Amino acid sequence: MKEKATSFDIAHRAGVSQSTVSRALSNSPLVNKETRERIQRIAQELNYKVDKNASNLRKQKSNTIALLLFEDPTSDDSMINPFFLSMLGSITRACATANYDLLVSFQNLEDDWHAEYEDSNKADGIILLGYGDYMAYRTKLAQLQEQGTHFVRWGAHDAEYPGISIGCDNFQGGYDVTHHLLSLGHQRFAFIGDAGGHAPEFMARHQGYLSALENAGLLHDDLPRIDAISTEDAGFDAMQTLLASDTLPDAVVCASDSIALGVLKALRNTSLTVGKDIAVVGYDNIPVSAFATPSLTTVQQNTRRAGELLVNALISAINNKAVDDFLMPAELIVRQSCGTKDSTD
Amino acid sequence: MKEKATSFDIAHRAGVSQSTVSRALSNSPLVNKETRERIQRIAQELNYKVDKNASNLRKQKSNTIALLLFEDPTSDDSMINPFFLSMLGSITRACATANYDLLVSFQNLEDDWHAEYEDSNKADGIILLGYGDYMAYRTKLAQLQEQGTHFVRWGAHDAEYPGISIGCDNFQGGYDVTHHLLSLGHQRFAFIGDAGGHAPEFMARHQGYLSALENAGLLHDDLPRIDAISTEDAGFDAMQTLLASDTLPDAVVCASDSIALGVLKALRNTSLTVGKDIAVVGYDNIPVSAFATPSLTTVQQNTRRAGELLVNALISAINNKAVDDFLMPAELIVRQSCGTKDSTD
């Protein structure tokens, strides 16, 4: 194993000082063009690469963004939720475009006071992404803020949380999809998913749902709602519970596509025809939703745009530009599971 | 924005030397227990975090793994291929478990001689993942090797490529799925996908396919094969081409699920019933494949296990342990698109 070359080695070979090497390799116009080219050629021959640790230490910046993925501790630990996986892909791509490196870490040890800040020294800024109990990390966000760490949070603006937020309008998404079901004549609604403060995005979807029902005069106290975490299994179980109850809805609004897929599965064991006897809608437009049988009416969050917005907002913040919170509109995707003929397929 | 605390600040407050602070924070048993606890408490109060750049520079290791995602330059640039996305998720998780940070970068600029080595200074080792022209980077792998950079390549063992490889047995997968079709009585085969040296995994799948046909005495020179990159659109187009030709196959073996999804789509416009008149099989078992109509018979590469194997092999290599190449078995997933009743749903 060869020793790694340093800028001194290059300097030695090129017959110049190490300072000049450093300048030449950063394309400084201060260096004579020919000298610069000669140095760059030698560096290339030696497979020399600037040591990032040294360079970052000296420059006090790393050109790296850290992505902290908070996971819902209640969810199945074997896979990343498809929505976040999609966001991960999109953020990876947006970072590549912006010429930043991306450092990805999972955040699941609640009690590790280190972890939140761990990355602050390796990255110029942090993207916070995840479900889970936002309340629990409110004080941690405040600490980040106080430290002067640049960060952007995925989620809706909330006066309770410090820092910049980029999100998608879950209230509007919940409203729109419910409104669509109402326009198709559905009357007896049920909601499957968490609606508590534990998961703000699910809560907002639920509130949009309630608001649409209220406008239609269908809001009443005994609207069925079954708790479910965002997995197919939980959706399956929740639908079983609903089927076992005495009031059968004609429209089931699910807090996520994963839940809705479980609901479709549960209904496959019954004599009910989805899209005819009962409507089912999801949320997220994960890739599978278009292929479900019947294809799932859902609400899209544009993950590609979201990744770009998050990365660009963070980079602006890193450069001390003012950045505003932003709420992307949600887009209703009408397919067959809600029983319209107006299919996008 | 507050100045970030350094170990000297802690030392000052604690009334000890900076060396002692450094030892205390790394839990060195050399430091008196009470002193250590006092220092740790002060560090926590000040929200102090060891500067990774300085620490890594000094220690000459970073506890970070770099993932280089090579993309097929011919593929749609809007999304990461679902198989790699799944690998990305699994590698992220495996790194978290192993307590390594993960640095993700895209690699699409062929001519950037910098990029390959860029990460070698920020990471202790590299995972190489991607389709695309392996030939093109053979010399680059050799350079990495020569430099003493630790790296693991996703793919089958190949004497032509230096370094450790972890892969899934594409030959066997292609063989098995074809064998299954043969056992169902299919006779007229076609293959859709690249089969050249450009993409070794596709080539291996194709060779497994040919080998199964040969054993069945069905190998002949005019077996139809249509080129297609790994996208739904390309699969759609390839199937159109096949439909327009004079010989209609009764079994279509696709080099990937994405291709197979496009094939199913093309067949939906015909009078042919998939699973009855014609069998279609894919490769990868991407999440959508189970939800396709009909559900897609395919070959699974266990991405979760693959991620763990890649990460663990790399960590072993980093610690200078001997690591063997490994080829995971591929697993046939029988569903409905091949026309059996033995569905796994």
Next chain:
DNA sequence: CTGAAAGCGCTTACAG
């Protein structure tokens, strides 16, 4: 058990 000192490999004022 603790401290003073060297040095990891760079970048960048400063001086010419």
Next chain:
DNA sequence: CTGAAAGCGCTTACAG
């Protein structure tokens, strides 16, 4: 345009 020098914030022999 170039060089000598300082210093980024740590870790770790070395000495006690």
